[in-house]
Amino acid sequence: DTAVSQTPKYLVTQMGNDKSIKCEQNLGHDTMYWYKQDSKKFLKIMFSYNNKELIINETVPNRFSPKSPDKAHLNLHINSLELGDSAVYFCASSQGSGGRPQHFGDGTRLSIL
Amino acid sequence: DQQVKQNSPSLSVQEGRISILNCDYTNSMFDYFLWYKKYPAEGPTFLISISSIKDKNEDGRFTVFLNKSAKHLSLHIVPSQPGDSAVYFCAARGLQGAQKLVFGQGTRLTINP
Numbered sequence: 128d129t130a131v132s133q134t135p136k137y138l139v140t141q142m143g144n145d146k147s148i149k150c151e152q153n154l155g156h157d158t159m160y161w162y163k164q165d166s167k168k169f170l171k172i173m174f175s176y177n178n179k180e181l182i183i184n185e186t187v188p189n190r191f192s193p194k195s196p197d198k199a200h201l202n203l204h205i206n207s208l209e210l211g212d213s214a215v216y217f218c219a220s221s222q223g224s225g226g227r228p229q230h231f232g233d234g235t236r237l238s239i240l
Numbered sequence: 241d242q243q244v245k246q247n248s249p250s251l252s253v254q255e256g257r258i259s260i261l262n263c264d265y266t267n268s269m270f271d272y273f274l275w276y277k278k279y280p281a282e283g284p285t286f287l288i289s290i291s292s293i294k295d296k297n298e299d300g301r302f303t304v305f306l307n308k309s310a311k312h313l314s315l316h317i318v319p320s321q322p323g324d325s326a327v328y329f330c331a332a333r334g335l336q337g338a339q340k341l342v343f344g345q346g347t348r349l350t351i352n353p
Contacts, residue, residue, distance in 0.1 A: 170343040183340055217283055231283030
């Protein structure tokens with residue numbers, strides 16, 4: 128009965144590869160988010176979708192592309208992985224946007240070799 | 241330019257005593273503030289929030305205080321329990337209707353028996 132689930136939990140890969148992280152929520156929320164937690168522990172928003180429409184697109188390299196096939200899913204695809212992409216990526220969801228309390232997944236730890 | 245700062249990376253408190261976690265912000269347009277709690281290998285979970293029109297909000301053992309003139313908020317936990325040991329993040333929302341939250345870097349709270 129996990130509310131926000133992300134797969135995989137861990138991802139170890141080589142520089143230059145392409146990888147995807149999947150996220151699904153069963154809360155019936157209409158807004159989903161991707162955050163990156165870097166080595167300094169700051170949680171920074173990358174993208175947000177509301178009813179499958181992109182509403183937040185922070186300054187993120189073009190190598191990162193979110194995709195929302197429906198309002199319960201938000202996937203993150205990363206091309207040409209770089210060392211600096213190593214981080215923990217969190218998916219979250221909320222009902223509506225506007226900073227309402229967001230429910231987070233448990234994170235995906237991405238390590239680039 | 242980090243707009244939300246938690247200047248104490250860690251805090252250690254005796255069980256049963258009060259824990260006070262602090263957060264400072266720089267943007268006077270923030271109008272809604274939240275506290276999240278995070279256990280290792282899990283996502284942040286929402287704890288308590290406060291609107292800028294209030295200066296205090298209480299929920300059981302947790303109270304958040306907001307001092308707008310000082311651009312400062314604090315989370316009080318009384319009495320502290322071992323299960324409160326976690327990383328606490330404060331977050332702020334921008335203008336009414338703005339979609340994104342800005343997070344601080346977290347404070348690791350340890351409750352000692």
